[in-house]
Amino acid sequence: MQRLRLCKLSVWDLCEEKMSITVRFKFARKGPVRYLGHLDMLRYFQKAVMRSGIPAKYTEGFHPHQIMSFAYPLGVAMETDGDYMDLELTEEVSPEELSDALNAVMQEGIRICGAARLPEKAPNAMASVAAADYEIHVDGAHPEKLQDVLMTAAVNLMKEEVLLLGKPQEDATSSADHRKKGSKKEKKAKDIRPGILSLTAEEREPVLRMRLLSGSALNVRPADVFSLLAERVPEEELCAVRIIRKEIYGEKDGAFVPLLDMGAEA
Amino acid sequence: MDFSERKLALSHEILMQVEKPSQYTGGELNSVMKKADQVKVRFAMCFPDIYEIGMSHLGMQILYGLMNTYEDVWCERVFSPWKDLDAIMRRDHIPLFALESQDPVKEFDFLGMTLQYEMCYANILQVLDLAGIPFHATERNEEDPIVIGGGPCVYNTEPIAEFFDMFYIGEGEVMYRRLFDLYEECKEKGISRQEFLHKATQIEGIYVPSLYDVEYNEDGTLKSMTPKYEDVPERVRKVLVKDMDASYYPEKPVVPFIRAAQDRAVLEVQRGCIRGCRFCQAGQIYKPVRERNVDTLMKHAEAILQNTGYEEISLSSLSTSDHSGLKELLEELIGECNRRKINISLPSLRIDAFSLDVMNKVQDVKKNSLTFAPEAGSQRMRNVINKGLTQDDILNGATLAFKGGWNKVKLYFMLGLPFEQEDDVRAIAELCNEIAKVYYETVPKDQRNGRVQITASSSFFVPKPFTAFQWAPMDTMEHFLDKASLCKRSVREQLNQKSITYHYHEAGTTIIEGIFARGDRKVAAAIEWAYKDGALFDAWTEQFSYERWIKAFEECGVDYENYIFRERGEDELFPWDYVDCGVKKEWLLNEWRRARQEVTTSNCRDKCSGCGCASYQCGICVKKR
Numbered sequence: 051m052q053r054l055r056l057c058k059l060s061v062w063d064l065c066e067e068k069m070s071i072t073v074r075f076k077f078a079r080k081g082p083v084r085y086l087g088h089l090d091m092l093r094y095f096q097k098a099v100m101r102s103g104i105p106a107k108y109t110e111g112f113h114p115h116q117i118m119s120f121a122y123p124l125g126v127a128m129e130t131d132g133d134y135m136d137l138e139l140t141e142e143v144s145p146e147e148l149s150d151a152l153n154a155v156m157q158e159g160i161r162i163c164g165a166a167r168l169p170e171k172a173p174n175a176m177a178s179v180a181a182a183d184y185e186i187h188v189d190g191a192h193p194e195k196l197q198d199v200l201m202t203a204a205v206n207l208m209k210e211e212v213l214l215l216g217k218p219q220e221d222a223t224s225s226a227d228h229r230k231k232g233s234k235k236e237k238k239a240k241d242i243r244p245g246i247l248s249l250t251a252e253e254r255e256p257v258l259r260m261r262l263l264s265g266s267a268l269n270v271r272p273a274d275v276f277s278l279l280a281e282r283v284p285e286e287e288l289c290a291v292r293i294i295r296k297e298i299y300g301e302k303d304g305a306f307v308p309l310l311d312m313g314a315e316a
Numbered sequence: 317m318d319f320s321e322r323k324l325a326l327s328h329e330i331l332m333q334v335e336k337p338s339q340y341t342g343g344e345l346n347s348v349m350k351k352a353d354q355v356k357v358r359f360a361m362c363f364p365d366i367y368e369i370g371m372s373h374l375g376m377q378i379l380y381g382l383m384n385t386y387e388d389v390w391c392e393r394v395f396s397p398w399k400d401l402d403a404i405m406r407r408d409h410i411p412l413f414a415l416e417s418q419d420p421v422k423e424f425d426f427l428g429m430t431l432q433y434e435m436c437y438a439n440i441l442q443v444l445d446l447a448g449i450p451f452h453a454t455e456r457n458e459e460d461p462i463v464i465g466g467g468p469c470v471y472n473t474e475p476i477a478e479f480f481d482m483f484y485i486g487e488g489e490v491m492y493r494r495l496f497d498l499y500e501e502c503k504e505k506g507i508s509r510q511e512f513l514h515k516a517t518q519i520e521g522i523y524v525p526s527l528y529d530v531e532y533n534e535d536g537t538l539k540s541m542t543p544k545y546e547d548v549p550e551r552v553r554k555v556l557v558k559d560m561d562a563s564y565y566p567e568k569p570v571v572p573f574i575r576a577a578q579d580r581a582v583l584e585v586q587r588g589c590i591r592g593c594r595f596c597q598a599g600q601i602y603k604p605v606r607e608r609n610v611d612t613l614m615k616h617a618e619a620i621l622q623n624t625g626y627e628e629i630s631l632s633s634l635s636t637s638d639h640s641g642l643k644e645l646l647e648e649l650i651g652e653c654n655r656r657k658i659n660i661s662l663p664s665l666r667i668d669a670f671s672l673d674v675m676n677k678v679q680d681v682k683k684n685s686l687t688f689a690p691e692a693g694s695q696r697m698r699n700v701i702n703k704g705l706t707q708d709d710i711l712n713g714a715t716l717a718f719k720g721g722w723n724k725v726k727l728y729f730m731l732g733l734p735f736e737q738e739d740d741v742r743a744i745a746e747l748c749n750e751i752a753k754v755y756y757e758t759v760p761k762d763q764r765n766g767r768v769q770i771t772a773s774s775s776f777f778v779p780k781p782f783t784a785f786q787w788a789p790m791d792t793m794e795h796f797l798d799k800a801s802l803c804k805r806s807v808r809e810q811l812n813q814k815s816i817t818y819h820y821h822e823a824g825t826t827i828i829e830g831i832f833a834r835g836d837r838k839v840a841a842a843i844e845w846a847y848k849d850g851a852l853f854d855a856w857t858e859q860f861s862y863e864r865w866i867k868a869f870e871e872c873g874v875d876y877e878n879y880i881f882r883e884r885g886e887d888e889l890f891p892w893d894y895v896d897c898g899v900k901k902e903w904l905l906n907e908w909r910r911a912r913q914e915v916t917t918s919n920c921r922d923k924c925s926g927c928g929c930a931s932y933q934c935g936i937c938v939k940k941r
Contacts, residue, residue: 081321083573085337090573097345097571097625100656112680114657115627127332155625158322158343291328 070107071139073148074175076164076310078131079124083159088123094160095135101155104148107138121175121298121309122182122264132183132297134309136168136175164310178300178312179264181247184272185294186258191287193256199286200251200258203279213243215274242278245270249279261306264298325413325420326401334401338573339367342393342415345571346623348380350390352417356503357496359383360414360424360461362394363432364439365855370395371570372578374632375467376430379488381566389496392416393570394427396439397446399852399859405446412446421447425499427461429480431469434832435825435855437476441847444479451844453481453526458509462499470523471601472781472892475832475839477525481513485895486521486555487587489563494519517548521555523894524548530837536878538836538889553896554601558934560587561612567619571626580628580661581620583613585645589634590920590936592927594702594784594911595691595733598634600899601782603927605920606935610641614648621656628659637666638921646674653678667713672720685724685771686717692733693743699914700735702784702907707747714751718758723765725751729774731799731820732791734911741799745806745816748772752812768812773819774803776826779880780833781892782899784907790830790880796823824862825854830880831869836891839879841872900928 079091086094096116099106108114121134145165152162172178190196207213216239245263252259258279262270272293280288299306324331324341331337352358361380363370370376376393383391392414397405405412411420421427427447429440444451449460456463465473466484473483484491495516502512516522527548531539543550557563565584572579588605589598608616617629629649636642646660653660660678665671667686675684688710692698695707714725729744748770755768776796779785791799800820807818831839846868853859869876884890886905893901903926910917917925920936930937 082324082341082343083338085331085341086573087336087338090338090575093575093579094573096627100625100627101622108657112678113659126337127328157345 069170071142072136072168072172073139073143073145074166074168074310074312075135075137075149075152075162076308077133077135078129078161078163079133079159080129081159083157084127084129086124087126088120091124092118092120094157098152098155098157099137102151104137104151105140105143107140119174119176121179122295124295128293128295130295132163132308132310133295134175134298142167166310172312175309178309179298180301181261181299181306182264183259183261183296183299185292185296186260186272186276186290187292187294188256188258188276189289189291190256191285196256196286197251197253199283199288200256201253203283203288204249204251204258207275207279207282208246208249210243212241213246213278214239215242215278216240242268242270242274244268246275249275259296323418325410325418330401330404330408330410333404335398336367336574339395340397340401340415342418344573345625346568347393347416347570348384348390349416350384352390352419355390356388356500357386357390357426358424359389359391359426359428360394360421361391362421362427362429362443364396364429364436364443365853366398367395367572368574368576371572371576373430373432374582374584375432375488377566377569377582378564379428379430379492380570381568382489382564383492385564386493386496388500390416392424394421394443396442396853402442402446402852411448412443421461422449422459424461425503427463428484429463429465429467431465431467431476433855434469434829435860437832437843438847438851438854440476440479441844442852445847452478454478456481456509460509462509462512468597468601471597471895471897472833472835473523473525474837474891475835475843477837478840480525481509482516483523483525484521485523485552485897487557489557490555491519491521495522514545514548520553523552528894532836532838536838536875538891538893540889541891541894551894551896554898556602556898556932556934557587557606558932560606560608565608565616567616568623569620571624578630579626580630580659581617581624581626582630582632583617583620584608584632585613585636585639585642586633588935590638591635591704592702592907592917592919592925593691594700594907595730595777595780597780597783599783600904600927601897602634603898603920603929604932604935604937605638607639607641610645610648613645614652617649618652621658626658628661629653630661630663633664635666636662636664637668637671643670650674650677667710667717669716672713672716676720684722685726685769686713686722687726687728688713689728690747691728691730692736692740693729693745693747694740696914697733697736697740697743699916700911701733702911702916704916704919707750710747711750711754714754715758718755718768723755723759723767724769725771727751727770727772729772730777731774731803732777732796732826734777734779734785734788735914736799738802741802742806744772744774744803745810745818748807748816748818749810749812752810752815755815756812768815770812770816771819772807772816773821774800775821776823778826778830778833781890782895782897782904784904784911786834786890786904787884787886787888787908789883790827792881793823793827796826822857822860824865825857825860827880828854828862828865831876834890835876835879838874839876842868842874842876845872898927898929898932903927 106116117138119136149162149165245268247261249260276290298309300309300312363376380391383389394414413420450456463481465480470483470485513524517524527544529542533539586607588602590605593599690705691703752768752770779788804818807816846865849864
């Protein structure tokens with residue numbers, strides 16, 4: 051009851067507010083700073099906004115905080131060339147000025163690569179995510195033929211019609227008791243093949259590139275695709291050295307559009 | 317784009333196997349990078365506990381910032397690797413490294429360790445072990461860094477004395493420059509490590525334990541401590557900052573990426589305390605109280621907030637309410653923080669009309685609890701410990717708070733204080749009950765937001781060096797637990813028992829802490845034994861093993877009971893007597909006698925009681941009262 055009432059109130063408050071100004075930032079993260087978790091990145095950006103003097107909007111109350119949201123949590127160790135953060139402002143500032151202000155206070159390894167004002171009533175970054183591109187740098191037992199191994203493996207994987215991820219049921223046979231306990235938690239094996247839109251290997255370096263669905267219906271993680279691929283050539287002892295998210299897309303008129311372009315006012 | 321590819325000491329595979337890998341990768345905002353070949357002194361500053369604890373420590377931020385203002389010095393940070401990484405480093409022979417350069421600690425000129433609590437002693441050995449530095453100062457050679465200790469534990473260094481080449485006694489801002497100058501001079505002239513250590517004893521505040529001969533009486537007490545050379549001082553005098561406004565303060569503190577225990581800007585408003593509580597070591601060793609003035613504080617606050625982006629600022633000191641400019645400071649700070657949308661946190665404020673008014677402005681009354689630290693339940697005990705807080709003060713504070721809308725109160729007590737009797741223990745429960753009663757009398761039924769919540773917790777008392785209670789016997793484990801259960805029973809007997817929650821701290825840790833606090837050089841063997849048996853992170857309850865430590869003392873033939881359970885003689889020589897911290901032993905002894913007589917002593921602001929610190933000629937000692 052209490053909670054419901056609070057929700058209603060905040061919606062009401064928002065309606066009374068003037069037009070909201072939301073800016074979408076595209077950022078990159080590389081190097082040692084990639085070992086940060088998602089919450090640490092959030093806290094990092096909150097502090098950076100504070101230092102930059104950007105006119106961020108704050109919530110009311112005793113503990114005001116910025117109205118900031120991310121498109122897609124960045125896992126520990128993942129690098130990115132194209133992640134997104136939305137921030138509400140109290141006044142209009144040009145995207146270039148905002149980028150410059152933030153870049154002036156960025157730490158080693160984190161850079162703002164672009165900014166755009168979101169149109170009124172645009173969905174937030176997280177709700178917009180439809181797909182993402184990844185680059186995986188691979189190491190293996192036979193470096194001299196690694197590219198060939200990857201190219202063949204990629205082609206073969208894409209030929210499969212079903213790619214099940216998660217524990218098949220017969221795995222949990224150890225004891226009836228154990229099955230009971232685990233039954234609720236146990237994930238059903240999920241077919242991720244429809245979510246792999248493309249998968250290729252580079253000719254010149256041991257690198258896999260892929261475009262994966264990243265929505266609420268089917269969300270495919272690059273590490274899962276990689277482990278399915280690596281499982282099929284166990285003798286090669288493949289391991290992912292770096293995973294880089296290259297871009298995040300939303301869907302606009304049936305096409306994938308980088309999230310920053312979704313923000314651009316046409 | 318310029319993405320720095322700073323090298324890391326740990327491989328990607330290892331970083332993916334350990335908890336919170338970014339605690340080992342450095343690169344935080346305001347951390348300082350220099351070129352190793354362009355400095356003359358490389359200083360590894362270690363807090364021998366995990367990153368999140370160490371990074372919350374103001375003293376380390378001060379020294380890190382200050383040393384890095386010296387062009388010829390590069391100070392880097394080192395923390396204890398958590399158990400997961402510890403195991404990997406041993407398995408793969410990875411040497412302990414500093415966060416900034418990621419270079420092995422063994423390559424540094426100095427390894428400084430800040431010793432904030434006794435329960436980190438096993439971690440000292442972990443750091444040395446992983447760094448590949450011999451445990452004993454006497455076994456080190458020219459290749460090893462100079463291992464130097466600082467922090468409050470240096471007011472009795474003896475249990476860990478043999479693990480250190482030197483200790484710095486006092487406040488770090490003062491003498492490091494001179495120490496580095498001497499080091500550089502010795503290095504240039506090719507002077508040996510031993511000779512450097514000897515020369516360093518000429519610097520005030522520097523204590524080199526290996527240059528003293530220690531003798532014991534048959535009963536195990538200290539007989540004598542004699543310098544090996546004529547020019548080595550018999551007593552080492554604490555050094556301190558005389559002018560807090562002129563002294564260095566870190567306006568660009570390192571901001572951790574991961575959430576540290578203290579995730580906020582810290583403004584140290586003053587150093588020292590006027591109160592003179594007889595159980596409190598900090599109250600004595602940081603004397604005399606020295607304030608920063610409001611202008612200095614506002615300048616620091618603005619700069620720190622600008623340079624860090626913190627969303628909260630905390631006022632820090634032993635007793636912030638005693639700052640003479642607090643009212644003015646808070647007015648200015650609240651204005652500035654409202655403008656910047658920054659929260660203010662106000663620990664260690666005495667509860668009165670003024671502080672409640674301030675807290676009302678900066679905190680959400682409904683969410684926050686108020687904290688009182690009466691330390692003892694009865695007025696008699698509060699007189700014994702010289703805690704200048706009366707029952708009326710507490711009840712009046714509570715009345716005001718309840719009227720102001722608070723209904724959560726936290727109370728801190730100690731059990732096992734000297735001269736404590738059963739009635740004093742029961743008085744803890746009775747005081748809680750009185751506070752609950754005040755709530756039900758003050759707040760009309762229709763305005764109550766449920767029951768009042770009173771949370772009382774008690775720790776067990778540890779007598780510390782340089783306090784009036786340094787002569788006092790400590791309670792045994794049995795006594796501690798009896799008292800705790802008596803207190804618990806008494807709480808249950810109170811009329812308002814349903815409003816009171818009572819907790820007590822672990823007793824085993826207290827006993828071991830007591831041994832370290834007042835032990836002598838004989839204790840070192842047991843620390844080494846316990847470490848080799850697996851003792852590590854003893855400050856973490858789930859890592860601590862009382863049985864292991866007791867076994868360590870027994871195995872090493874250390875009569876540990878002799879350090880804690882007996883009342884010490886008035887003319888006994890203490891292992892820490894070689895330190896001159898300003899406060900005279902005769903004055904402390906007089907305080908010990910007054911405690912027995914239940915007589916209180918005035919605080920430094922009301923009247924000087926002649927403790928001896930006036931010899932420093934600074935702070936409140938030279939202020940007109």
